Amino acid sequence: MVIIVGAGPIGLATGIALKQRNVPFKIIERGCLVNSIYNYPKDMTFFSTSDRLEIGGIPFISHGHKPTRREAMEYYRRAAESYELPVHLYEEVQNINGKDGNYTVVTDKDEYAASKIVVSTGFYDIAREMDVPGEELPKVNHYYDEAHAYAWQDLLIVGAGNSAVDAALETYRTGANVTMAIRGDGIKETVKYWVKPDIENRIKKNEIKAYFNTEVVEFREKEVVLDTPEGEKIIPNDFVLALTGYKPNFKLMRKFGIELSDDEKMMPIYDSETLETKRDGMYVAGVVCGGMDTSSLFIENTRVHARHIADDIQQKLA
Template sequence: MNIQKDVLIIGAGPIGIACALACKKKRLTYVVIEKGALTNSLYNYPLNMRFFSTSEKLEIDHIPFISNQPKPDRDEALEYYRRVATNNELTIRLYEKVISLEKKEAHFFATTKTQNSAGTLHTYSAKNIVVSTGFYDLPKQLNVPGESLPKVTHYYKEAHPYILQKVAVIGASNSAVDAALEIWRKGGDVTMIVRGDSIGDRVKYWVKPDIENRIEEGSIKAYFNTTVSEITENEITLTSSEKSFSIKNDFVIALTGYQPNFSFLESIGIELSNDGKKIPKYNPKTMESNVKGIYLAGVICGGMETHKWFIENSTIHADIIASDIAKKEN
């Protein structure tokens, strides 16, 4: 089956949804392809996660986002983006992964595979591609022995599995701090392993004093300027500038950050900066990459600087992209 569109949008997160709305307003034919659930990254957030931003900053296309608290939680965000997608009857194909993308003359041809047991293949042709795949799917690896053990995870969902267990939380970002506090409050024995000398500066201002007080009073143990060098079934080995030592351990939650799918970007011809930041090449006035007809939207534009773009400041990419495509089409 060959489906022809003006625009193929890869990724159905908030920015992908915003791009679909913008294309619809410009009367561009489009389809959104998503390998998981709608807003798959948000769906995989911790169950009790609360956003740093207020609800109006998470709105797209001026559609009101009403929440019970000034800062909405995960479930409210899922409901909001779900209603935006369904009420506007957006064309979105879920659980379908792009496995190849090539350009022939003036059109791109994308082959996708459904994520069910059938693994059905589909082919789409489009004049323009928008990549809005975010960065949450690929965690930064520790690259230490034992990282593949079942006790190790790079994602945190809820505290219940860790009750009465010795849990090492690696990292000092918002996600690590939230996990450490919640697990401790539910009865887990929590130890934080932090590469730097303090809790991260970007941790939510109403949470940072809480975690610092818990560490100071000894409720949550913390090793600063320390890294994990090995993980075994019953222990983890830590290394600091002074010594190497082991502690008892049942579970490891490595919340050390995530990164965009650079291999996919490079496979479709996107150039990345060679300064370690891997920032993809694009024109900020149009969001078009170095490959004519391929546009970038959302956090993926920041490369390894995943703190640079958020839902709040990258929804503008949708209107910029749709306007540039409509201008070319007309």
């Protein structure tokens, strides 16, 4: 029995690959199916085309050139149903004891014996906090859902990546008074090519106020303090979207016995061909493999992990 921790696209793809090789497995997920995608903004459109998000040989047909969040959730749900994947939802893995060939997976609901483990927990569940005074205020949010709640409000958006830019444009067009605080000297080059000119034009026309080379000093109840190249600025503020990125659950990986690199990337150490970590019989799959370098790995370039892992497990269990 193989236990896959995480029911995101790559966890599902790994399950499909194991099923195609007649290797028994279970997938355990602490939230809903493809939980990270579920928590994306409601109107989000993927950067990738639908064919690059496909798993298990199941065609992904979207209405537009780029699929939406809703279409992706439906697609992965259909993929899991088509392969009749044994997925346990809303069950949290708390610890993994034992050794290769004789693991015990402890969850908040049960215990499972496993010969191999695949950890595919992604990185979207934990926000990169800013460690700024006032960050704990209810008005500060590290996740963006939809624009309506910010209509006619003074909104500060921290960040200059895709999430921050999408939120800035959507809330601006819903009537928010949008200000952006950006650490660098411009919008990130990785922002979607069809969106980048839009945000830059809004900033150029001062429809969205942007402070570049700027740090947040403090969040207050009705204002925000910024450290800008022109000196300290205090601006009126009702809400903050601190869209500064996300990170894997390093605490959980260490608890599982996965060794991490000692540099700032904190990448799990694994065999590049098999994805097996230094804890024998335990593999990593998907974007979690990138550690803090969360912009280097995506669904489309980690789908191959499923095949590599399944091939290695099949060979070792034969």
